[in-house]
Amino acid sequence: MTSTSAAAIIAARIEAAVARLHPGETGGLDTVARPSEHADAQVNVALALAKRLGKNPREVAEQIARSVEVVGVCRSVEVAGPGFLNITFDDAFLGEKLREMASGESLGLRQAAVTETVVVDYSAPNVAKEMHVGHLRSTIIGDALVRMLTAVGHRVVRENHIGDWGTPFGMLIEHLVDLGEAGASRELSVGDLDAFYKEARKKFDASEQFQDRARKRVVALQAGDADTLRLWNLLVAESARYFAQVYEKLDVLLKHSDLRGESTYNHLLAAVVERLRAAGLLQQDDEAEVVFPPGFTNRENQPLPLIIRKKDGGYNYATSDLACVIDRVENIGATLLVYVVGAPQAQHLAMVESVAASAGWLKPPARMEHVAFGSVLGSDRKMLRSRSGDAVKLVELLDEAVQRAEASIREKNPELDPAVRSVVAHQIGIGAVKYSDLSNDRVKDYVFDWERMLSFDGNTAPYLQYAHARICSIFRKAGEKRSAVRDVRPLVAHQAERALALSLLQFDTVVHDAIDRFSPHRLCTYLYELSSRYTAFYEHCPVLKADGDVRQSRLALCDLTARVLEHGLGMLGIGAPEQM
Numbered sequence: 001m002t003s004t005s006a007a008a009i010i011a012a013r014i015e016a017a018v019a020r021l022h023p024g025e026t027g028g029l030d031t032v033a034r035p036s037e038h039a040d041a042q043v044n045v046a047l048a049l050a051k052r053l054g055k056n057p058r059e060v061a062e063q064i065a066r067s068v069e070v071v072g073v074c075r076s077v078e079v080a081g082p083g084f085l086n087i088t089f090d091d092a093f094l095g096e097k098l099r100e101m102a103s104g105e106s107l108g109l110r111q112a113a114v115t116e117t118v119v120v121d122y123s124a125p126n127v128a129k130e131m132h133v134g135h136l137r138s139t140i141i142g143d144a145l146v147r148m149l150t151a152v153g154h155r156v157v158r159e160n161h162i163g164d165w166g167t168p169f170g171m172l173i174e175h176l177v178d179l180g181e182a183g184a185s186r187e188l189s190v191g192d193l194d195a196f197y198k199e200a201r202k203k204f205d206a207s208e209q210f211q212d213r214a215r216k217r218v219v220a221l222q223a224g225d226a227d228t229l230r231l232w233n234l235l236v237a238e239s240a241r242y243f244a245q246v247y248e249k250l251d252v253l254l255k256h257s258d259l260r261g262e263s264t265y266n267h268l269l270a271a272v273v274e275r276l277r278a279a280g281l282l283q284q285d286d287e288a289e290v291v292f293p294p295g296f297t298n299r300e301n302q303p304l305p306l307i308i309r310k311k312d313g314g315y316n317y318a319t320s321d322l323a324c325v326i327d328r329v330e331n332i333g334a335t336l337l338v339y340v341v342g343a344p345q346a347q348h349l350a351m352v353e354s355v356a357a358s359a360g361w362l363k364p365p366a367r368m369e370h371v372a373f374g375s376v377l378g379s380d381r382k383m384l385r386s387r388s389g390d391a392v393k394l395v396e397l398l399d400e401a402v403q404r405a406e407a408s409i410r411e412k413n414p415e416l417d418p419a420v421r422s423v424v425a426h427q428i429g430i431g432a433v434k435y436s437d438l439s440n441d442r443v444k445d446y447v448f449d450w451e452r453m454l455s456f457d458g459n460t461a462p463y464l465q466y467a468h469a470r471i472c473s474i475f476r477k478a479g480e481k482r483s484a485v486r487d488v489r490p491l492v493a494h495q496a497e498r499a500l501a502l503s504l505l506q507f508d509t510v511v512h513d514a515i516d517r518f519s520p521h522r523l524c525t526y527l528y529e530l531s532s533r534y535t536a537f538y539e540h541c542p543v544l545k546a547d548g549d550v551r552q553s554r555l556a557l558c559d560l561t562a563r564v565l566e567h568g569l570g571m572l573g574i575g576a577p578e579q580m
Contacts (some may be wrong), residue, residue: 005108006089006097006502007033007041010073014043014085015192015504025052034400039078039086040278046083057083091492094501095553099489101505107567108508111153116365119157119328120146122340123247123254126163127239127261128172130193133384133448137373140437140573142340143252144373144520152372152515157332160254161324162243164236164261173201173231174210181234187382188238200478215343235262249398251430251573266325269315272322273308274412280358287311293354297346306351325356325368335365338518343372343443371518374445376437384448397567398430404454405429405462409580412456418580427575428454428462434574435461439524459528463566465577467531471562472578475545480555488556491549491571497542500533500557509565511571520572527568534561 003414015031036042046061053060061083068077075088101108122142150156175196176184187196203210220228240256247254275287276282278390281291283305290305298304307316328334339349349370356362378384384392406425409416416424436453439460440446456462475482506526514522525552543554568577 005507006073006094006505007035008509009097010041010068010087010089011043013066013069013073014045017064018045018049018131019508021063021067022049026525029370033087035502035506036086040089040498041087042080043087044083045086046079046085050083058262061085063293068318068563070390084316088284089502091498092489094492094498094505095489097505098501098556098560099487101507102486102488102563107560109511109566109567110508112512115153115155116153116335117157117333118148118149118336118338119159119332119334120338120340121159121324122146123252124161124341125243126162126237128188128193128197129167129239131394133376134391135394136376136397136433137437137442138167138340138342139250139252139254141371141373141442141520142338142432143254143573144434144438144571145338145515145518146253146341147573148511148520148523150516151571152512157328157334158254158258159260160243160258160443161330162239162259162261162509164239165263165266165320168381168520169221169235169578170214170216171200171204171210172197172235173217173221173228174213175203175364176231176235178203178268181231185234185238188235188242193239193242194390198551205390212553232516243270246394246398248397249430250434251575253573260324262320265320265327268326269319272319273315275326275361276308276359278320281355281358282308289292291355291358293351293358296351304351308354316353318348320351321349322356322359322361326361329361329366335367337362337366337368338371339368340371340373342529343374346370346372347430369518370372371442373442377445379447379448379449381447382446394525398433400450401429401433401454402426404450405432408454408462413580416579424577424580426575427466430573431461431569434572435464435524438520438572439522439528441517455525459524460514461569461574462580464527464531464569465575466580467534468562468565468569468576470538471558471565471579474558475555478544478555482559482562485552485556490550490556490560491553494537494541496533496537497557500537500561503533504560504564507568523568523571527565530561530564530568534558555565 003143005081011031011033015026018029029048031043033041033043033047035375040573046064048059048062058079061079065077065079065085070077072089073093075090078086080086106134123139124133146156146158148154177189204214217228221232240259244256259288273282276291282289283292285305288307288311289309290307292303292305296304306318307372308319309315324339330339349368353368362368376384402425405428406421409421409428432453452458453460454462456466490501492498508521510526512521537557541554543551543558546554569576
């Protein structure tokens with residue numbers, strides 16, 4: 001499908017004009033038509049082209065302006081400044097592109113030119129540990145990327161790489177034995193996983209006898225002892241039940257079937273070692289088996305090893321991560337492996353990628369992408385903590401968000417039906433938490449601020465949700481079905497209508513840009529700007545007081561805006577209430 005973006009269409013025509021005037025010179029030139037304060041769009045291609053040709057930029061720009069095909073697309077193409085091309089679109093062209101956009105369910109969103117199988121690794125809590133605010137960013141960002149990639153046609157495989165294996169499980173299983181299976185199940189089922197883990201750790205630190213039991217239990221677990229595996233499965237099952245409750249509350253797509261614990265790859269670890277040895281990559285270092293990926297050094301500028309098998313014969317995290325690569329590429333058939341993991345893991349993942357590539361397991365088109373992110377901070381600009389100093393439990397944070405949202409709705413709209421208010425409060429509260437996270441550049445830290453994120457003003461989810469609800473209210477008052485105006489070609493006469501039209505037609509371009517950069521905040525910024533332009537349109541262009549074709553045209557703009565807001569918020573995992 002061709003992009004509905006007016007900017008993309010004129011960019012293609014300018015590129016064609018350059019190809020006619022200067023054959024062979026189009027490669028690497030920037031023909032992107034960007035929003036401008038001085039015109040509908042601006043293209044800066046002439047500056048770079050003039051430098052290549054050794055000519056005056058304005059002269060090159062004027063030549064392009066005279067040659068570009070504008071009939072049916074542009075009202076004018078004018079040269080400004082040192083050689084910018086200022087574009088003003090034809091009103092009828094904008095109206096027709098809006099009608100085309102409104103005619104389909106996709107709203108002009110193109111399918112990816114090349115569809116891929118994408119594995120997205122995100123969330124990744126630990127068994128027998130409660131999810132806290134530290135899991136928020138990975139879960140929310142990963143879920144948004146899954147939705148966006150799916151929306152443009154990729155086959156997306158969700159993987160929740162939970163920590164369910166290793167030495168701590170000897171300690172946890174022995175604590176379970178002490179409590180008794182029934183008692184442990186009751187304690188775990190109430191969701192207080194932190195207390196269970198802390199009690200086990202307290203015993204381990206205080207008793208050498210308990211330590212000895214725990215170590216023996218680890219050996220039994222790794223040897224596949226049936227009774228030990230049964231107890232281990234009980235821990236995993238109770239934790240998985242708790243994770244599912246959190247994901248349902250957070251409105252993310254992760255299901256039980258998406259769980260891929262470290263244990264999943266346990267049977268592949270020995271094969272990883274053998275395949276690395278066969279590839280001539282495995283070396284001995286201080287009695288451990290390691291690989292030295294090129295280009296990685298420690299503080300002393302000595303080669304940095306990726307430990308594959310420790311001196312005691314145990315495997316390391318890197319071994320499991322390499323097994324993941326093998327499974328995802330060779331069994332699932334993935335060409336893109338996306339890791340939504342905190343920034344501190346950058347070096348580790350880069351080393352895993354290097355080793356996997358050297359071993360021949362990760363070769364084009366297969367590749368890894370680390371989607372790094374910063375931390376959630378409190379008002380003191382330190383890691384967000386509870387009053388007791390512990391990490392904030394994710395369930396408690398989400399419950400508080402919904403409670404605050406419900407109180408706000410009750411104050412603003414006390415006549416709203418209680419059942420509707422409950423549903424809307426969940427959409428607003430959870431949406432506020434998600435949007436506060438996603439609207440920030442993911443690589444940066446951000447400060448968690450209840451008042452700001454739940455505000456109905458500014459770049460917040462409630463502001464966008466209210467814009468959607470207000471449009472739904474307009475149609476209720478008009479007594480018209482929204483679908484009835486979807487064949488209308490909007491009139492683009494007022495400046496506020498033009499600004500809204502141009503913003504709507506950028507939807508496709510923005511979504512693909514956000515996907516290409518793995519940056520949901522770009523979609524957030526767009527939705528906020530769209531809502532702001534809709535607000536200006538609503539203030540300057542009366543809808544219900546207009547008559548005839550103008551009324552229908554403005555209703556069509558309202559409907560298309562609401563649909564783009566709903567679709568855009570949906571790709572972020574945020575609901576769009578019809579009333580608030």
